[in-house]
Amino acid sequence: MSLYTISQASEEVALTPHTLRYYEKEGLLPNVKKDSGGRRNYQEDDIQRIGFIKCLKGTGMSLKQIKEYGNLYAQGKQKFQERNAMLEAHREKILLEIKIQKKYLKIVEAKIEMKI
Structure with missing residues (x-):
């Protein structure tokens, strides 16, 4: 089992230590273990969870x-349908945003082609 210090975890997930502490404080990372000196020890599960948080946040989901x-x-499993419904709704928002961005991209590309 790999353990990461906050600096190592920060580097691994490309977020600042401050952001990781903030996520912990806000309850997004509720189970980060600490050693006897109070230093955080991030496990592989924590790293994966942070990656998923980044994915959701990067696609517009609020903290x-x-x-x-x-x-x-x-x-657990009894909340699977609620979780899945959240992700499905989020996927629809992402797909709509992609559609809008593609439309804007076409406009930008048309302006580039004009060479004015």
């Missing part, structure tokens, strides 16, 4: 919604 998803996940 409040991400925390809600994490709380549902922590409740």
